[in-house]
Amino acid sequence: MSDLIRWGILGAARIARDWVCPGIHASARGRIAGIASRDPARAAAMAAPYHDVRIFDSYQALLDAPGIDAVYIPLPNHLHVEWTERCLRAGKHVLCEKPIALKAGEIDRLIAARDETGCMAAEAFMVTHHPQWHRVRTLLAEGAIGRLCHVQGSFTYNNPDPGNIRNRPETGGGALYDIGVYPCVTTRFVTGQEPLSVTARIMRENGVDTTSRVWAEFDGFALEFYVSMRMGLRQSMLFHGTEGWLELAAPFNPPAYGDQLLSLRRADGTVIRERFGRVDQYRLQADAFHATILDGAPYDCPLEFSRGNQVMIDMIHAAG
Numbered sequence: 001m002s003d004l005i006r007w008g009i010l011g012a013a014r015i016a017r018d019w020v021c022p023g024i025h026a027s028a029r030g031r032i033a034g035i036a037s038r039d040p041a042r043a044a045a046m047a048a049p050y051h052d053v054r055i056f057d058s059y060q061a062l063l064d065a066p067g068i069d070a071v072y073i074p075l076p077n078h079l080h081v082e083w084t085e086r087c088l089r090a091g092k093h094v095l096c097e098k099p100i101a102l103k104a105g106e107i108d109r110l111i112a113a114r115d116e117t118g119c120m121a122a123e124a125f126m127v128t129h130h131p132q133w134h135r136v137r138t139l140l141a142e143g144a145i146g147r148l149c150h151v152q153g154s155f156t157y158n159n160p161d162p163g164n165i166r167n168r169p170e171t172g173g174g175a176l177y178d179i180g181v182y183p184c185v186t187t188r189f190v191t192g193q194e195p196l197s198v199t200a201r202i203m204r205e206n207g208v209d210t211t212s213r214v215w216a217e218f219d220g221f222a223l224e225f226y227v228s229m230r231m232g233l234r235q236s237m238l239f240h241g242t243e244g245w246l247e248l249a250a251p252f253n254p255p256a257y258g259d260q261l262l263s264l265r266r267a268d269g270t271v272i273r274e275r276f277g278r279v280d281q282y283r284l285q286a287d288a289f290h291a292t293i294l295d296g297a298p299y300d301c302p303l304e305f306s307r308g309n310q311v312m313i314d315m316i317h318a319a320g
Contacts, residue, residue, distance in 0.1 A: 005290050006033035006069045008062045008092070010083060012042040013074035015097065020072055020124070023282025025050060029290040030070075036062035059083065063090040070120070070293070073097060076165045077172025081106045084121060088113040093120040093293055095285075099177045100303075104310040111303045120293050123306040125185050127252055129284040132262055132276050136239065136246055137190040144264060146243030148191065153183035153225035155235045155252060162206070166229060169207035175229045176202075176209050176313055182252045183225040184216075184312045186237060188305075193218045195312050202320030214316055233257060243267035254279070 007024050009016050012035065024030045036056035037043035047053035056062040063071070063086060070093035073083050081101050087094035088110070100123040101107045114121040127133055140148060157179075165171040166178050188194065195216040203211040211228040235258075237251040244265045250258035260276035291297040 003029060003294060005030045005093075005293060006067055007031065008034040008036065008056075008065070008068040008071045009046075010036050010059050010062065010071060010073050011075050012037045012039065012046045013097075016072060016074040017046045019282045020074065020285075021046065021050075023280055023284075024072070024286045026280060026283040027286035027290060029294065030286050034062050034065060034068050060086075063087060063092060068092060070094065070289070072124070077102060077177055078170070080172075081110065084110055085113045088117045088119050088121055091117065091119060093289075095122055095124050095289055097124045098181055099123070099172070099310065099313070100306055101310055102172050102177065104307050104314050107303055107307040107310060111307070114303060120289070120299075121303055122289065122299060122301055123303070124285065125181075125301045125306070125309075126281040126285045127182065127186055128189055128300040129288050130254075130260075130276075130281040131279060131284075132248060132251070132254075132260060133186060133189060135262060135274065136186075136248070139246060139264065140190055140239065140241075143243075144266070145239065145241030145245055146267070148221045148239060148241050150221055150240045151183075151187050151223040151225075152238045152240070153187070153223065153236060153251075154227070155179040155182055156226070156228040156231035157233050158231060159229045167206070167208055167210075174209040175227045176212055176316060178229070179252075180212055180214070180225075180227040180316065181309060181313060182235075183214075183223065183227070183237065185301075185309045186251060187216075187218075187223050188308060188312070189300075190239075191218065191221075194308055195223070195315065198312070198315040198319045200316045200320035202317075209317075209320070212316065212320060216312070216315075254281075 032050040034054040035043040071087045073096040166173045216223040239246040249261040254260040262274045264272045292299045
């Protein structure tokens with residue numbers, strides 16, 4: 001393999017067009033080499049900003065192509081496990097949009113396929129590559145706010161469209177799979193802990209969870225959060241300790257939800273604010289993926305970590 005990863009994209013979803021593909025293109029070691037879509041015109045429009053991009057009329061045709069090293073999957077949720085495994089069996093590294101599976105046990109199948117093929121596979125939790133979350137993890141470990149006692153979070157948007165895949169149970173829709181994963185994954189990432197128990201109140205419409213209020217007990221602290229597809233735009237994460245607190249202004253999707261800003265209140269009452277500038281967490285995700293493939297560098301979000309997050313989402317569904 002050369003020192004450049006050639007990427008194929010399965011589908012022409014908005015997240016691929018607006019965020020992930022530009023991030024790959026901005027990375028020094030990756031380029032967009034192919035796009036597969038049932039709508040060739042849409043694929044061609046998505047390929048326009050890049051050079052020498054092949055358009056495939058089927059997903060399998062892209063997997064069969066020799067000029068593709070890695071595949072990004074932004075397909076509807078219910079197709080993630082199948083196509084992640086197909087990519088691995090075709091000898092392609094694969095980055096799959098979250099949730100990579102709808103049940104934790106399904107990820108075991110992907111871990112086995114990854115180990116058998118020797119290819120890289122990961123879930124696209126871009127937040128684990130953003131420096132603001134690495135900073136939170138360091139500050140908590142250093143005791144900057146004393147002993148962590150409580151975490152509060154929220155993530156909401158309003159999408160009542162019944163035709164949207166997020167509102168359709170047959171495509172793995174629901175707020176928990178779409179955005180509930182973020183308070184869970186970030187809390188687990190910065191603390192290194194797994195939930196001991198969960199209680200939840202879940203509101204559903206037409207078989208899909210639209211709003212959830214969750215309380216999760218960890219060792220020594222609790223996580224309380226709500227997520228909704230029926231409320232105005234908001235996201236927040238606050239870590240409250242015995243001697244102060246940490247808060248992120250836009251924890252998951254900066255700058256769309258606000259500034260990339262971390263506020264730290266210390267025991268003496270002083271508030272320190274750290275800004276992260278124009279960080280592209282999708283480029284950082286691509287950089288990390290390339291470094292793992294090409295250099296053997298450790299990856300912040302391996303499938304085992306993703307499995308732990310899906311265990312937590314399964315617990316929430318069961319509790320609600």
